[in-house]
Amino acid sequence: MMGLAIVWSVLLAQIMIALAMAFALYRIARGPRAQDRILGLDTLYINGMLMLLTYGIRTANTLYFESALIVAVIGFASTVAFAKFLMRGEVIE
Incomplete structure (x- = not known):
């Protein structure tokens, strides 16, 4: 009984994560400013990481946990680079 509840949850x-990804894609496509698009991209990579984690839980495969960690690190670095580009106009000084 408990196993079935975990599968359904x-x-x-x-x-729900797929729905949140669709909303983030909408924000990327229709964002009025560049900051809104970057926020949508940040949300999209976080939701992608969560999708990998839930798929790893569902399949009981640890490879998805490691790939989610890589996505998190790359996503954080890209968000910082985009923010620096918007503030100064260049990434590398």
């Missing part, structure tokens, strides 16, 4: 979490 992970599936529901994946559906």
